[in-house]
Amino acid sequence: LAKTTQPISMDSYEGQEVNITCSHNNIATNDYITWYQQFPSQGPRFIIQGYKTKVTNEVASLFIPADRKSSTLSLPRVSLSDTAVYYCLVVNTGTASKLTFGTGTRLQVTL
Amino acid sequence: DSGVTQTPKHLITATGQRVTLRCSPRSGDLSVYWYQQSLDQGLQFLIQYYNGEERAKGNILERFSAQQFPDLHSELNLSSLELGDSALYFCASCLGSPTDTQYFGPGTRLTVL
Numbered sequence: 001l002a003k004t005t006q007p008i009s010m011d012s013y014e015g016q017e018v019n020i021t022c023s024h025n026n027i028a029t030n031d032y033i034t035w036y037q038q039f040p041s042q043g044p045r046f047i048i049q050g051y052k053t054k055v056t057n058e059v060a061s062l063f064i065p066a067d068r069k070s071s072t073l074s075l076p077r078v079s080l081s082d083t084a085v086y087y088c089l090v091v092n093t094g095t096a097s098k099l100t101f102g103t104g105t106r107l108q109v110t111l
Numbered sequence: 112d113s114g115v116t117q118t119p120k121h122l123i124t125a126t127g128q129r130v131t132l133r134c135s136p137r138s139g140d141l142s143v144y145w146y147q148q149s150l151d152q153g154l155q156f157l158i159q160y161y162n163g164e165e166r167a168k169g170n171i172l173e174r175f176s177a178q179q180f181p182d183l184h185s186e187l188n189l190s191s192l193e194l195g196d197s198a199l200y201f202c203a204s205c206l207g208s209p210t211d212t213q214y215f216g217p218g219t220r221l222t223v224l
Contacts, residue, residue: 032210043113043201043215044154087154096144096167096209099156 004088004102011108018075020105022088025069031098033064033071034089038104044087048073075107083109114138115204115216123222129190132219136183136204142166143185144205144213145177149198160185161207192223 005023012018024033032051036044048055050062050071061074075082085104092098114137124130136143145157147170156169160179171177174192179185189196199218205211 034210041199041218041220043115043203043218044213045113045215046212049210049212091209093208093210096156096159097169099144099159099167099169099209101154101156103153 004090004100006086006088006102006105008103009106009108011110012078014079014109014111015077018078018082018107018109020073020075020086020088020107021070022073022102023070024088024090027068027090028092030093032091032093033062033068034091035060035062035073036087036089036101038085038087047086049091078107078109080109080111083107113214113216115202115214117200117202117216117219119219120217121220121222123224124192125224126192126194128192128223129188130192130221132187132189132200132202132221134185134187134202134204134216136185136202137214140204140206140214141183142205142207142211143179143183144203145171145185145187146201146203147198148201148218149195152198154201157187159209167209189221194223197221197223 034049035047038044055062063072088102116135142161157171159167203213203215
């Protein structure tokens with residue numbers, strides 16, 4: 001079971017780049033890494049997913065080193081509306097039975 | 112709006128009772144996931160259904176059960192409720208594969224008194 005570990009909280013100023021790292025030492029060959037964002041009292045929302053190296057979309061980048069034992073979510077120029085909890089999730093392509101959300105990182109963005 | 116609907120939005124009940132939570136997936140999605148989110152446990156995967164059949168189980172208690180109907184909506188049944196079952200219950204839907212993007216509903220907040 002690929003357990004994930006993330007920092008409990010992070011603080012940032014508006015306009016800065018934020019990097020949130022997730023550790024997943026037991027990741028399996030057919031596991032993907034997915035990040036979700038959650039606002040209070042709302043369901044999580046997909047941000048980005050990757051398998052290795054770097055993935056970029058319109059809101060974030062995901063960096064995964066060659067050993068895949070960690071990953072870093074990068075949020076460029078955060079704004080106050082990026083204040084949320086960010087979850088790292090390891091997803092197995094074969095079965096959801098190993099679905100494991102991390103503890104989440106609470107990001108607080110201030111002026 | 113994710114396209115996933117959940118009812119009811121809030122539910123208050125007493126210990127020992129039974130409740131049913133309902134989820135309608137996005138149009139075209141065949142898979143439904145159920146999650147429990149409580150303050151001390153974080154987001155816990157409970158169970159997954161795909162096209163009417165149970166596909167995967169997570170940390171679901173024996174007092175809990177679920178099913179997915181031919182029209183693909185799903186229900187989560189919670190029985191013999193305990194105080195510790197108070198939580199937000201989310202369902203999410205996706206096309207089918209575990210690596211597909213999951214679209215979460217707004218959740219049902221269950222309070223057991």
